[in-house]
Amino acid sequence: MSALLVVLAVVGGWEAYARLSGIDEFVLPAPSAIATALVDDRALLWTNFATTAGEIAVGIAAALALGLGCAVAIHFSPLLRRGLYPLLVGSQTVPIPIVAPLLVVWFGFGLAPKIAIVALVCFFPIVVPTLDALGRVDADLRKLMRSFGASRWQTFRIVEAPAALPGLFTGAKLSVAIATIAAVLAEQAGSEEGLGHLVVQALPQFQTARAYAAVLLLSAFAVALFALLSVAERRLLPWTVQPRGTAT
């Protein structure tokens, strides 16, 4: 509710400034101009949005699958923890604007390099919280399982895997925010469609309002995806949101 008020105040101030200061529309389009662009260019925006949204969704899904597999593998193997974990940290320091054109050279202008880049940046934020959650299972609980004669696999299946789910969700939610940035960067590195491509094209054509509309659409998508994940988390993992120890 208060977030809505802040948005209203910012948009109102922006609109007033854009109209009263006489600033050039190509430099700063008024919110009303962006709204007009959203409506007028809806077909163009929609096709490009579908492309980018697809890249983001598939990229995150790939990162989730790989990240989960990698976290479990590292969790089970001290050797992998020593050997692979530092490499993961290294992978996160690779500057995307440099890698993106390289991937375009390798994979062409299609969807593949975009999905690869989204998956690459989302991978690390998924692995780390998942691995943390797996490792943070109560030592006494492991001991209890051992006293019941549970195998390593049973302890994983019954205790560790459910305990890691909140970590996986945290990773997925972090991913949503950075996946949009990664997708746009990847598109700007070389592509024929997508909202990132549209922004690159719109600016030299003095279609600043259209570029803003594209950004708005992308942000709205990220927020919606984040909200969807939050709802899913509350549905699937109700114990993580319930107040604890209220009953006496």
Place this chain on the structure above:
Amino acid sequence: MQTRMTAPAQAPPAERAPGGAVTLRDVVKTFAAQRRGAAPVTALDGLSLDVQPQEIVAVVGPSGCGKTTLLELVCGLIAPDAGGVDAAPAALMAQRDLLLPWAGAADNAALALRVGGVPRDAARERAGALLRDFGLTGFERARPHELSGGMRQRVAFARTLLAGRPVLCLDEPFAALDALTRAEMQDWLAGTLAADPRTVVVVTHDVEEAVVLADRVVVLSPRPGRVVAELDVDVPRPRRRTDARLVALRARALEALGT
């Protein structure tokens, strides 16, 4: 009740082994230093303890005297450095309930059954029946956060019983509860064990809990733990905490503890 308290001494040897006897002979257990430069910690030094089948033994002692180590030895979770441990299969119940927050009460209680390969529905059925016996009717599907502290301990105890081991190792089972609930749970536990007798080693630093529950109270010295006194609690059940004999035993135990 009385027969159970006196029976162990007269039980024929043949009955003892499968019935769940526990023997510790001159057990030594030392842990490596936690921090660099610190001395290794000797938790137990020459501890001997005999528990007869279906006897309830309470072990009391000051903090850090190796009580938890004693239970982990009995449960086979750790091995002694010297001496011998000979115990029938034992199930451990920790001070904290350690319930899985995502699982319902019946699924939590059925944990050992699931580990043992019992199918989910059958395990849930058996656990649910026991929980109903424990006064938790209607809470079979409730998650831990929906249960009170006493209820959670009952689920944890059901989980321990369903492990199907002849020996129960209870590590300060009610320490996390408020005094009133604790007293209630002690009476409840005494009743439950009367209905389903097991060999019980219960560790506590609550002397009253010890004399209310146990057939025999073993007092340990400060670390390294050694037995400094053994008190037979020859008081028929159900016991009243205000019973003069219990009050006297409590005083003797406290004296042995040096407080």
